[in-house]
Amino acid sequence: MLQLNQIHKIFNEGTPDEKIAIDHVNLSLKPGDFVTIIGSNGAGKSTLMNIISGVLIPDIGEVHIGGNNVTNTLEFNRSKMIGRVFQDPMAGTAPSMTIEENLAMAYSRNKTRTLRRGVTKKRRDYFREVLETLHLGLENRLSAKVGLLSGGERQALSLLMATFTEPSILLLDEHTAALDPSRAELITNLTKGIVDKYKLTTLMVTHNMQQAIDLGNRLIMMDKGQIILEVDEENKQQLTIEGLLEEFKRIRGVQMANDRAILT
Amino acid sequence: MAKRLNERMISMFTAIFGSFEAGIIYAIMALGVYLSFRILDFPDLTVDGSFVTGAAISAVMISAGVNPFLATIVALFAGFAAGCLTGLLHTFGKINNLLSGILMMIALYSINLRIMGRSNISLLNTDSAFTKISGFFERTGMDSFFNSLLSMVGLGDSLPETWGILIFMIVVTFLIKFLTDLFLQTEIGLAIRATGDNRRMIRSLSANTNLLVILGLGLSNALVAFSGSLIAQQAGSADVGMGIGMIIIGLASVIIGEALFGTKTIARTTLAVIGGSIIYRLVVSMALRIDFLEPGDMKLITAIIVIVALTTPKMIERSKEKKRKARRKAEKLTIIQASAPAKGDNHAAIKSDS
Numbered sequence: 020m021l022q023l024n025q026i027h028k029i030f031n032e033g034t035p036d037e038k039i040a041i042d043h044v045n046l047s048l049k050p051g052d053f054v055t056i057i058g059s060n061g062a063g064k065s066t067l068m069n070i071i072s073g074v075l076i077p078d079i080g081e082v083h084i085g086g087n088n089v090t091n092t093l094e095f096n097r098s099k100m101i102g103r104v105f106q107d108p109m110a111g112t113a114p115s116m117t118i119e120e121n122l123a124m125a126y127s128r129n130k131t132r133t134l135r136r137g138v139t140k141k142r143r144d145y146f147r148e149v150l151e152t153l154h155l156g157l158e159n160r161l162s163a164k165v166g167l168l169s170g171g172e173r174q175a176l177s178l179l180m181a182t183f184t185e186p187s188i189l190l191l192d193e194h195t196a197a198l199d200p201s202r203a204e205l206i207t208n209l210t211k212g213i214v215d216k217y218k219l220t221t222l223m224v225t226h227n228m229q230q231a232i233d234l235g236n237r238l239i240m241m242d243k244g245q246i247i248l249e250v251d252e253e254n255k256q257q258l259t260i261e262g263l264l265e266e267f268k269r270i271r272g273v274q275m276a277n278d279r280a281i282l283t
Numbered sequence: 284m285a286k287r288l289n290e291r292m293i294s295m296f297t298a299i300f301g302s303f304e305a306g307i308i309y310a311i312m313a314l315g316v317y318l319s320f321r322i323l324d325f326p327d328l329t330v331d332g333s334f335v336t337g338a339a340i341s342a343v344m345i346s347a348g349v350n351p352f353l354a355t356i357v358a359l360f361a362g363f364a365a366g367c368l369t370g371l372l373h374t375f376g377k378i379n380n381l382l383s384g385i386l387m388m389i390a391l392y393s394i395n396l397r398i399m400g401r402s403n404i405s406l407l408n409t410d411s412a413f414t415k416i417s418g419f420f421e422r423t424g425m426d427s428f429f430n431s432l433l434s435m436v437g438l439g440d441s442l443p444e445t446w447g448i449l450i451f452m453i454v455v456t457f458l459i460k461f462l463t464d465l466f467l468q469t470e471i472g473l474a475i476r477a478t479g480d481n482r483r484m485i486r487s488l489s490a491n492t493n494l495l496v497i498l499g500l501g502l503s504n505a506l507v508a509f510s511g512s513l514i515a516q517q518a519g520s521a522d523v524g525m526g527i528g529m530i531i532i533g534l535a536s537v538i539i540g541e542a543l544f545g546t547k548t549i550a551r552t553t554l555a556v557i558g559g560s561i562i563y564r565l566v567v568s569m570a571l572r573i574d575f576l577e578p579g580d581m582k583l584i585t586a587i588i589v590i591v592a593l594t595t596p597k598m599i600e601r602s603k604e605k606k607r608k609a610r611r612k613a614e615k616l617t618i619i620q621a622s623a624p625a626k627g628d629n630h631a632a633i634k635s636d637s
Contacts, residue, residue: 072487093491094486094487095486095489095490095491095492096489096491097489098486098487098488098489099489101487103487105483109481110481110483110484111484111487112481112484113476113477113480113481113484113485114480114481115476115480116473116476116477116480120473120476123470123473124470124473124474124477124485124488124490125488127470127473127474127488127489128488128489129489132470132471132474132490133469133470133471134466134469134470134471135469135470136468136469136470137468137469137470137472137473138468180488
């Protein structure tokens with residue numbers, strides 16, 4: 020479903036600030052794979068997400084989605100196939116527009132936008148139906164402005180908007196990191212449910228090692244722009260945080276330099 | 284004494300009538316500014332140029348004998364093109380939004396002079412859209428009907444020449460308002476709104492934000508040029524300097540309207556913008572009745588209106604907040620004072636027990 024071949028990306032090339040963000044990364048996801056990515060700050064996780072979604076174009080290498088080479092496809096074209104939830108709960112929704120208008124925009128993701136009404140009666144019924152799956156009562160607030168919702172509610176809505184058109188790839192970029200623990204748990208559970216329901220091919224970046232172990236069928240660990248560890252389906256079930264930290268020390272010869280990852 | 288009062292009332296009525304007539308035409312321009320400034324979050328100074336472009340094109344065409352309605356439509360398309368160019372400068376040229384508008388405005392000044400061939404074209408003795416319409420109204424007898432109504436309330440000495448322009452423009456402006464409301468609810472319209480609200484998000488929902496910005500600015504300036512064309516026909520002349528400060532007038536209308544009539548829904552806001560435009564004209568015409576102010580002071584008055592409209596809501600908000608905090612503080616103090624002696628008693632009681 021998703022294929023990354025020899026992706027290489029350098030920031031500020033030719034200046035003293037030159038930094039290799041992604042160092043010849045290969046990754047392949049089968050349909051229905053749910054891969055969690057962990058790694059310390061600056062490991063290249065977010066850059067990888069941006070390369071897949073088309074915000075950044077790799078210097079070398081190719082991105083294939085569903086068999087098509089999309090390496091040079093522009094972001095807005097590529098996002099027909101990619102659902103994305105950002106870390107910032109404010110980033111995934113338009114605050115001055117209503118819940119139903121936001122959903123209508125997400126609904127048009129894989130279609131051509133026309134001069135037809137965005138929110139029709141039929142669509143409204145459908146939106147109500149999908150909102151009910153969140154169990155947040157948002158189905159009764161269809162015409163409320165999204166700016167009035169709490170961070171958790173907005174992130175739940177973003178998650179729904181990213182997924183209910185069943186994209187080929189779902190990218191989750193630390194989408195629970197900015198929420199308080201109980202809200203983060205809610206979003207985590209919703210993520211699990213939605214990915215299961217639509218059988219979405221998913222790539223999730225997280226700082227939370229426990230979350231990375233609990234969710235998904237595969238796990239990769241990144242450091243300094245490289246994938247240093249890949250855990251497949253069979254071995255993932257035996258994973259523990261201690262195991263992961265030990266593994267990191269064995270490969271890199273140093274302690275994992277990320278207090279946040281250890282504490283959480 | 285009574286006669287002088289009557290005279291004053293009559294001239295007041297003429298001023299109010301004029302304000303409504305001009306306000307409802309300028310409202311179309313204000314709706315254009317609303318599209319760029321509020322919906323796209325793009326302070327678009329092209330407006331100062333495209334307003335004149337609309338006026339220039341229709342003035343040239345009308346004096347060449349072209350049908351005035353056709354000339355007005357051509358002006359609309361010219362404005363659309365100007366707006367699209369600003370959009371191109373900003374999106375593909377990656378020029379800052381204010382600067383791309385200013386560049387376009389300056390470029391249009393020369394283009395407008397080229398279109399007109401001279402700095403002023405008079406339309407006084409030619410057939411404009413409005414002379415056609417007032418002629419039509421005269422024939423139907425509507426003018427005399429409205430005027431007889433006015434005479435009945437004692438304003439018989441200040442009868443407007445025609446009601447046609449006002450009524451026709453109310454219909455046209457509201458038609459444009461409803462079309463704008465409908466457009467902003469369509470799939471493309473929603474995407475344009477989201478481009479102004481959260482560009483990153485709508486791009487991640489597969490919308491080409493560059494095209495949407497270009498389209499939005501095109502539509503905005505189409506309305507502005509349309510309004511410019513109608514103003515030229517109403518005033519009977521097109522002048523190359525008539526667009527100076529137009530963006531500020533548009534902003535004033537949007538801000539005044541929003542402050543007075545609210546922004547709960549899109550339909551409400553567009554209505555507010557029309558209202559704001561009329562009120563702006565009323566305020567200006569009232570201000571110009573003050574003796575020491577001259578017509579040349581109008582731009583200064585406009586600037587002051589916008590400054591007041593922008594700063595006072597914030598100041599009112601701040602003083603309300605201050606009062607609220609002071610009240611809360613006072614409430615807390617009384618609670619503490621009320622509970623303080625009680626606490627003291629408890630303390631004493633415990634002491635005596637031990």
